[in-house]
Amino acid sequence: MAAAREAAAHQHYPQGALYMVATPIGNLADIGLRALQVLSLADTVACEDTRHTAGLLQGYGLHKPLLALHEHNEAEAAQTVVQRLREGQRVAYVSDAGTPGVSDPGARLVAAVHDAGLRSVPIPGASSITALLSVAGHSGWNGHFVFAGFLSPKAAERQREVQGMGADERACVLLEAPHRIEALAKDLAALGERRLTVGRELTKQFEEVAQMPASGFPAWLQAGAHRTRGEFVLMLHPLAATGGEEGAVDGAALRVLDLLLAELPLKTAVRLCADITGQPRNALYNAALARRKPAADDDGED
Template structure:
């Protein structure tokens, strides 16, 4: 089946690889990794071991965050020569909080093709079991917050002000500091994914304020890679919002998408946009349930 698709020469193939369990590799990914002339990768040692697991052997080219701009030009030259080149990060889908985005930008700038081979992703894996796909207002992917305390706390404040779901990533050596900052979100639900797809995989849901205590409940809980979902804020109407403002919001919602209705209502009434957004979500949800 994988061989039935056309795989043009002179193209870059962005190949998703497992985030833990080697059985999560896609059949088409294996086909392309065997087909290409060389594989650019985040870590040649890691990728060599990965390929060996599948019985594959290919020339490897290191392309990581420290040499991405320079190595991208090497890839572009290979593509111009008609080679097929794959790119893989250490785990998951490349170019998403991993190197690869600048590589793709260079390929596009050269007028060449970059083709995706979808597969494992910690982001969608956690969303699938969190019980909320961010359908109420969608979700934002933020990735890694700043390692600097003041900047990270400012970013958490921005998350608190946004009623949408938010996906975060974090490394084990910074998870406790992040947990302390996320505790400021109080009762807002948090789904924790630790070591997804690996032997000691753990998924849990707690109130954000309880996240530090959850980590401290077992020494093993600070180990491994984390993906976190801050759930959408509970829709609640601001107590200070008058009936006239809510009536205006209802009229706008009847004719316009939520974001447009909220923007116009904020301009008309002067009410806070975040409170209006939460009120709009609550009213839309209530209308659907009636």
């Protein structure tokens, strides 16, 4: 541990630079060594919520001058940061959790710093997005995904956004707050068998990760009163390939499918295989049709 701290201390931290510092998304132990070093060196810590950040810094034994910079004052406060950078200060910016400037304030601050000809330095750290992707367990998405962030709070617009995701073949990652999660779940349910991985309260004491068809999400929420509490990150899995492409189904699932097809009607075999393997039902159905076709042709010739 001493060697790790020493490695962080030996990095170069120029003065007159803005440091965009990722903070934990729940577990205080997820702070990065460079983040701690930057926060200890910073002359000012600009932040989304001064009370929250004061508590965060206190958890690491740090006490720094704080500057409020949030969505309501970002343009004005950014000019204060620029002036301090011109004076040679190191300014760190943190949001309440995770990486600033993504779904939290910070983007306009960075733009102002760039416009002033000054430097911004990223200090990466915990991310609910990559945390969920790492446990989604989908082998066919090849790292391609769309980050949708928070969808519209307006019902009609949110439904249009969900419909757009349903038509997109790529994986889609989105965020939601507890007071809107039930409305989002109802909209996502319209996507039927499309696979969904849900992360609730990631890295916190009552963390949950679950996978289900999108149609089952409302029922999953209703299964426990606690499930509508906390912050959510969700991955809508890639749209299963169509046209009988067996590559959409992994080899282990195909072996299960073959065993079931030997004993059961096609639709029953597909349903049971989807339940057993977690593979998309429409992809399994296309694979089953392709595997049954030769037998059907033979029957027609007799």
